[in-house]
Amino acid sequence: MSLVSLIKGRRGASGFGYASTAEEVTAGLDLRGKNILITGVNSGLGEESARVLAMRGARILGAARSKEKASEACRAFADAVPLACELSEPASVRACVDEVRALGLGIDVLLCNAGIMALPARTLHHGQEMQFLTNHIGHFMLVTGLLGSLSEHGRVVILSSGAHAWAPPGGIQFDDLSFERGYSANRAYGQSKLANLLFARALSRRLQGTSQTANAVHPGVIATNLARHMPLGMRILMPVANVIALKSVHEGAATQCYVAVNPAVSGVTGEYFADCNVAKSSAASRDEALGERLWTVTEEIVRGLG
Numbered sequence: 001m002s003l004v005s006l007i008k009g010r011r012g013a014s015g016f017g018y019a020s021t022a023e024e025v026t027a028g029l030d031l032r033g034k035n036i037l038i039t040g041v042n043s044g045l046g047e048e049s050a051r052v053l054a055m056r057g058a059r060i061l062g063a064a065r066s067k068e069k070a071s072e073a074c075r076a077f078a079d080a081v082p083l084a085c086e087l088s089e090p091a092s093v094r095a096c097v098d099e100v101r102a103l104g105l106g107i108d109v110l111l112c113n114a115g116i117m118a119l120p121a122r123t124l125h126h127g128q129e130m131q132f133l134t135n136h137i138g139h140f141m142l143v144t145g146l147l148g149s150l151s152e153h154g155r156v157v158i159l160s161s162g163a164h165a166w167a168p169p170g171g172i173q174f175d176d177l178s179f180e181r182g183y184s185a186n187r188a189y190g191q192s193k194l195a196n197l198l199f200a201r202a203l204s205r206r207l208q209g210t211s212q213t214a215n216a217v218h219p220g221v222i223a224t225n226l227a228r229h230m231p232l233g234m235r236i237l238m239p240v241a242n243v244i245a246l247k248s249v250h251e252g253a254a255t256q257c258y259v260a261v262n263p264a265v266s267g268v269t270g271e272y273f274a275d276c277n278v279a280k281s282s283a284a285s286r287d288e289a290l291g292e293r294l295w296t297v298t299e300e301i302v303r304g305l306g
């Protein structure tokens, strides 16, 4: 048996593992009556999650950068609600929050899936490094804005990444959040993904005493549009590597769908999941003081964004 098939065949305590698909981890579930908001619904893991969760009966509130993209992505799903949510534009996120609140629906799952990776050059927008702004601040605004709409047993699922370990030494570079002193694409992506993980854990602490949960997810490594900013050679190699070793999109969407809706996870909160099981994350990601400081600093940044 090859190493690849050994890894792919491994299953954890949940009964699922590396090669489980989103369809497998949701098999037999009846999600009729559930409202599931997914950011990044038009591509990659968000698109696959929406397809499978809608197939199980959930109503999808599908968010994309523009209403047109969201509508196109939601066309196949009965009852879906397309939402414009450009995560790097605070006004767009706030408008999305208002639109969802006005629907008057209880949100059962907030699946914070959208993201960008490894911008080759330091890019600032609203004075913030673009990956931190999009991946972390945008989702922080969306989630905190919608907490009042979260249903009694609502789940917040935040896409982090194994790349959270690429964050700068010390974790979050509070004295240079935007990498003025020197930019590295991987470090900046890593910092944003560590922020996603710290946010999930800090949120879970705030939800203590309720039945609502917040968890973070590493989906695996999957050839999606996320690689669009990678060097050409890497992008050519990704689909080849995908066939040999990496996850398919069906496998890649499994962990987030598992954490979003599988009954085995109800009540589980403040965890980091990979391959559909609780996984170990970096020391920085488990540092409560760091998470609390990030929460306070993020609130200050959001206030400054007008």
Ligand SMILES: NC(=O)c1ccc[n+]([C@@H]2O[C@H](COP(=O)([O-])OP(=O)(O)OC[C@H]3O[C@@H](n4cnc5c(N)ncnc54)[C@H](OP(=O)(O)O)[C@@H]3O)[C@@H](O)[C@H]2O)c1
Binding pocket: 039, 040, 041, 042, 043, 044, 045, 046, 064, 065, 069, 085, 086, 087, 088, 112, 113, 114, 115, 116, 117, 134, 159, 160, 161, 162, 218, 219, 220, 221, 222, 223, 224, 225, 226, 227
């Ligand atoms: N693929 C992997 O190997 C991998 C590994 C670890 C973690 N992840 C995480 O998994 C998540 C999903 O990634 P993916 O692989 O499915 O990538 P993808 O195919 O590139 O999808 C990313 C989605 O995010 C959206 N998005 C990007 N910037 C946005 C913005 N400013 N506002 C609103 N939406 C925005 C994209 O919209 P447009 O299409 O309009 O740009 C797209 O719908 C990301 O958070 C990523 O960090 C992925």
